[in-house]
Amino acid sequence: MSINLVLADDDTLIRESLKIILSSDKDINVTGCFEDGKSAVDFILNNEVDIALLDVRMPVLNGVEATKEISKRTKTKVIILTTFDEDNYIKDGIAYGAKGYLLKNTHPEKIIKTIHIVNDGNCVFQDEIVSKISNQFSNSSNTVSSIDKSKFTERELDVMKAIADGLSNKEISQLLFISEGTVKNYITSIFQKTGLEHRTQIAIYYIKGHL
Known part of the structure; x- marks a missing residue:
């Protein structure tokens, strides 16, 4: 089944490079293809589009808005x-409903894979993005260090902390001496208990104590 995609970047x-790469799939x-966010939004409102791939910094209307x-x-x-210097946009983008966050230097194959994963109803956030979210909140004076621990098992809290530290599932499995499958099971349990949808939200939840 074809994935209808809109691309917006002012560069x-x-x-054009992304258009060529993505069209190869x-x-x-x-x-x-649009050079500003407003043009992309206007097109999407009047056409059937499955995925929108948006740059953060664009004229008229930026990617987050x-x-x-x-x-x-x-x-x-x-x-x-x-890009690495756009930390302040990450949290708002997630809050506004972004289903994926990728760095611009991501390998083309990973971008294509992410498009398919998101189209299937999942969220994709690179570990670097999770780490940046964690650091952003850790350095904030508004950070809340405590959460309602009564609803989670000790191991679930360990997994949440590891996610907040920016660790991948593989790294968490090595840290806690459990399989990656078990890590995934704990994450699924955390999703069910919190109503969250992706690991970046878990990181925010753990660090802030709430969303």
Whole structure:
């Protein structure tokens, strides 16, 4: 089944390069390319689009504000592209409904894989993004260190802390001497108990004590 995708980036070279790369996948149909967030939003409101791949910094309407409009008014799933110096946008993008967050230097194959994963209803956030969220809140004067621990097992709290520290499932399994499958089971249990949808939210939940 074809994935209708819209791409928005104000850098012409990046935009056109991504279009060529993504179009190489037989299941991805790039239906529109735009240099600002507003043009992308306007197109999505009037067309059937499955995935929107948005740059953070764009004129007229940036990627985060575009994500807010798209998530609120359509069923299109948003994946945001960012760079290491755009920490302040990450939290808002997640709060506004972004289903994926990738660094711009991500390998093309990983971007294509992420598009498929998000289209299937899952969320994808690179470990580097989780680490940045953790550091952002850890350095904040508003950080709340305590959460309601009564609803979680000791091992679930260990997994939550490890996620907040930016560890991958493989690293968590090595740290806690359990299998990756067991780590996934603990994460599923945490999702069920909190109503959260992805590991970045778990990191925020653990560090702040709430969303």
